[in-house]
Amino acid sequence: MRPESIDRLLSRDAALNSDGIKKPSILLVDDQQSYLDTTKESLEDDGYEVTTASDGETAIKIASEKKFDLVLLDIVMNRVNDAGLKVKEGLDGVCPDTPVILVTAHVGEPYSIEDLQVSHDPYSVVNKGDTYIAVRAAVKRCIDHQNLLQFYASREGFAKLGQNLASVLHETSNGQQVIYGAATLIERISDDPRTLKFIRKIMEESQRQIELVKRLKKIGKTEYSTRDFDVNAFIEDNAGILLTSKGKGVSVVKDYDPEIPKVSGDQTYLTGVILNLIDNALDAVQGIKNPQVTLSTSHDPQFVYFRVGDNGPGINPVILEQIFNPYVTTKKDGAGIGLSYSKMHVEGHGGTLTAVNKPDGGVLMTVKLPYKPA
The missing domain is CATH 3.40.50.2300 (Response regulator)
Structure with a gap:
């Protein structure tokens, strides 16, 4: 039976x-x-x-x-x-x-x-x-061996990926140049303030992508070009269009620290971090009743904090422990790259990126970055 x-x-x-x-x-x-x-x-x-x-x-x-x-x-x-x-x-x-x-x-x-x-x-x-000690040990030994074989097999795949990377970056850069050029022409002929606002945002993002491609060509040599910036304004500026385009019907609660000090960082990479966290939060609340996303900032004597929260279903605790590992995702069509990318660049700035399930439901992502007191 x-x-x-x-x-x-x-x-x-x-x-x-x-x-x-x-x-x-x-x-x-x-x-x-x-x-x-x-x-x-x-x-x-x-x-x-x-x-x-x-x-x-x-x-x-x-x-x-x-x-x-x-x-x-x-x-x-x-x-x-x-x-x-x-x-x-x-x-x-x-x-x-x-x-x-x-x-x-x-x-x-x-x-x-x-x-x-x-x-x-x-x-x-x-x-x-x-006892089950011998069985469990044998299983672990076998699985570890399988993982090792897969690792070496994947090296060939990564080598092929590397061979194509240069051409992909080249085509991406060319595409962004076209987008930037078209946006520039529209800017010249448009006199509508609202249109100009969004066109300039397109131009700004295209320039960021072009700069990012230049840096990606220096594989293994990530260098941060840092300057001081206002955290609240930086978040608000980058969150605006994403919330407008994808956040329809979502309640957005903002709680910014008015006394937050400036941070020194590379906005090209940190923009990607902010957009990724907000995008994930918006995905988490799709299809639920009374969806809500929270954006907040605060600081202490050494660090500034940027938090993105949602009232979605949360993350399975087993997954949560590995959520920043490459290729781990909770999305059916996700690649599992965004959070590992974000964590890498936050840590590259001397900070940390953490994720916790909130007691009342949903997830809270926290970016912690150091700053120099005045």
Whole structure:
């Protein structure tokens, strides 16, 4: 009898993956329900996504429909000594690239650990024993090895990406030059104050993008061109158009510190940080009742603080711990680059970027930057 239907297992796993971060996934195959339950709980506590199967047919069916990072397979199933090995043959047919760890409690019997380690990779056979330490250690070792292989494989991808970067930057720069030129022509012939305001903002942003492209060409040599600026005015200026274009129906609460000191920083990069945080907050409140975004500033004797809050659903605590890592995202169509980019440049200015779930719901992002007291 199956512990859960295949359809239910697969739909549940899909929901887990929709959070925006992929946990290492394990298919656990054993005919003892108590062992399945206990080991599943233990591995999930270690941060793995675990799917269980109590027979070989179910295991092969699941593995043919979903890719796993690892299979934990009991050798003796339904009192048949080599049942697990036959299941492994079936698994090798549907998922040949997925590593399989053979699990057994047999010592000195047919298909014992010693026998299996002669005919298989000794590191792919583990003793159930009386505890789960050996199993958990074997899983960690295997997943770490897989991650290492993926890392080296990704180097080739990054090399190809680097080869295309120069041409991408060149085309981006050319495109921005065209936008800037067209905006300049419109500025010359327009006498409408509102139109001129937005055209000049387009010109300003195009210039920022052109400057950013120039700096990106110096890969690995990020240099900040700093000058003093008013934090409140800087935030208000950059937030204005984004809130106008994307914040329709969103209540925006502003609480700026009137005594906040000036900060020395590179506005080219810090503009990207501000826009990214506000854009994320606006995304978080889409589709909820009474959406609200808060913008606030404050300072203490050493630092100024800029905070962006929302009253959205918040971030899964597991995701929150890794939210500033590259490629971690809560958006279905997100790349997971924005927050890692923002954190890198805030820290490049000697500051910090943090994220917390608010007690009353939503997320609060805080940028902390140092300043020199007058």
